[in-house]
Amino acid sequence: xxxxxxxxxxxxxxxxxxxACLDKIMELRYGKEPICPACQRxxxxxxxxxxxxxxxxxxxxxxxxxxxxxxxxSTTPLSKWFFAxxxxxxxxxxxxxxxxxxxxGVTYKCAWRIAHQIRKLMGTMNIGQIFGEVEADExxxxxxxxxxxxxxxxxxxxxxxxxxxxxxxxxxVIKDAKRKTxxxxxxxxxxxxxxxxxxxxxxxxxxxxxxxIHDTVNHVTKEYVNRNIHTNSIEGYWSQxxxxxxxxxxxxxxxxxxxxxxxxxxxxxxxxxxDKMFAKMVNLLQY
Numbered sequence: 001x002x003x004x005x006x007x008x009x010x011x012x013x014x015x016x017x018x019x020a021c022l023d024k025i026m027e028l029r030y031g032k033e034p035i036c037p038a039c040q041r042x043x044x045x046x047x048x049x050x051x052x053x054x055x056x057x058x059x060x061x062x063x064x065x066x067x068x069x070x071x072x073x074s075t076t077p078l079s080k081w082f083f084a085x086x087x088x089x090x091x092x093x094x095x096x097x098x099x100x101x102x103x104x105g106v107t108y109k110c111a112w113r114i115a116h117q118i119r120k121l122m123g124t125m126n127i128g129q130i131f132g133e134v135e136a137d138e139x140x141x142x143x144x145x146x147x148x149x150x151x152x153x154x155x156x157x158x159x160x161x162x163x164x165x166x167x168x169x170x171x172x173v174i175k176d177a178k179r180k181t182x183x184x185x186x187x188x189x190x191x192x193x194x195x196x197x198x199x200x201x202x203x204x205x206x207x208x209x210x211x212x213i214h215d216t217v218n219h220v221t222k223e224y225v226n227r228n229i230h231t232n233s234i235e236g237y238w239s240q241x242x243x244x245x246x247x248x249x250x251x252x253x254x255x256x257x258x259x260x261x262x263x264x265x266x267x268x269x270x271x272x273x274x275d276k277m278f279a280k281m282v283n284l285l286q287y
Contacts, residue, residue: 004275011086011278021078022052026065028286036061052078069285070117080104082282084114088122089270089277093244094263116259121284123262127269133165133195135234136186136204138177141242142252157254159261162189163234168269171241171261173254179203183210197229237268 015021026034026045036043038061045054045063052071054063066072071081084104087095100111140156158177162185163169170189174181182203190196192211198204200218207214215229224230241264245252252260270277 006086006089006275006278008086011083015079015082018078019047021082022047022065024282025069025071025078025285026054026063028283029065029069030063034063070121074114074117076104076106076110076114080106081114085118085121085281086278088118088263089267089274089281092240092267094248094260096248116256118281119259119263122266122281123259124284124287125262125266125269125280127168127170129191130162130164130168130170130189131191131194132167133197133228134162134190135165135197135231136160136162136182136190137198137231137234137238138174138182138201139238139242141245141257142254157257159257160185161234161237162186163237165233169234169237169265171265173258173261177201177203179206183207186212197231199231240264 015024030045033042034045035041036056036059038056039059041058043056043058045056047054048062052064052066054065055061056063066078071078074081084095084100087100087103095115097108097112097115100106100115101108104111104114106114138158138160141159142155142157158174159171160174160177160182161169161171172185174185179202183206186196186207187210190212193213195213195215196204196207198207198214198216200216200220204214204216215226217223217226217229217231225232241261244264245260249260266281267277270280273280
């Protein structure tokens, strides 16, 4: 039975206009019974017309809930922002700025900024460490110059990925694929005692001595599976990520690549709860 989804009709009912969007941001950032910072009393806040602000019923102190959020310096209607966020949670392959331009009726420059701000928001979701059976691998993304394939490919960004089998994934751009760099990330993201599966890359060779249960497959000799030892999960994720970037965005610069990684990680880690994915993104606005 397919998982339930958050439909467009439901979205329209929940966020029919700018006022509903602003009320949600206010509730997330200040709670349902906010305490006025001026008079220190629980107060009802009344919306100020023509401004993204509320006023305390007692002191008249103004509160601006969009300050500190991705909406702070934007004059674009909040309803368009929320619709863009909805689009990001209802696609498997991401949303290009050109598509946002068409859907929102804004300029390309505005659509591009909205897309990157939403990606930054998605990247703030904290899933903690990766537990259980874990696969680790690096890949190379981008680059306009022709070069060799594989590790050390010219003009490409190095991306490190750690994925729990049937679970969450974390990816990040790293400066190189050397042992010191890779071990540092694994120690940070994976608890000791975990089973880690990798390929034969030399940077992983000391993990058994550092409190991990480490097994490898040798891709050089065309060994891809040995009983339950493989890196098929993380490699499948790389394939989907690269197909999505190539198909939707054509090219992603190294400067902005971390934002795209945050977007795809968020979508993957919430893939089993599509009906709650939009709500989880909206809830990130409170931080």
